Amino acid sequence: MTTETEIGRLYENNVREWARKSRNDVRLVPADLSVRRISPVCGSAVTLDIRHNQEVITELGYQARACTLGMASTAVVVVVAPGCSFSAVHEIGEKLGRLLAGEDVRFPEEWRALEMFIAARSFKARHGSILLPFQVLEDAAEQLKRRL
Incomplete structure (x- = not known):
């Protein structure tokens, strides 16, 4: 059973602050x-x-x-991924998956914000949402490979 303390840790201030950064859509036209x-x-x-x-x-x-x-995970990706290769972001997404699975992982300094998801380990139903922006970039990388 989930306690209020566990839920409180899951939605700590840092998570809510990152989530606020992605509340308003910012689309690229053209992309x-x-x-x-x-x-x-x-x-x-x-x-x-x-x-x-x-x-x-x-x-x-x-x-x-x-x-x-x-939303928090998306904000981190939008802020940190520009300037990175698709393969480097893929590696970070894999590390995040391992962190959620319970492994102790270290992120490069620019990706350290992802450590806020340690509290989500026991909330498996939320892992998919946390990993979603990384999966989107994996899909994009696959589409680009097919174009080349």
Whole structure:
């Protein structure tokens, strides 16, 4: 059974602050690519508008319709991913998945905000929403590979 203390830790101030950053949609028009994904578990949806230079993400726009955790994760990705390669972001997404599964992982300094999701480990139904923006970028990378 989930306690109020566990729920309080899950939605601590840092998570809510990050979530606020993605409340208002910021779309890129035109974008090189727009990719949307919906979590089958909770129905959260994230669309990322992507500008890129080959393998490097140069700019992201977004529309997020997700829980507070999904909104926070989307905000971190939108802030930190520009300037990173798709493969580097994929690696960070894998680390985040391992963190949620209970492993102790260390993120590079610029991605340290993701450590706020340690409290979500026991809320498996929320993992899909937290991982959603990373999955969107994986889908985008796959689409780009098919185009080349």
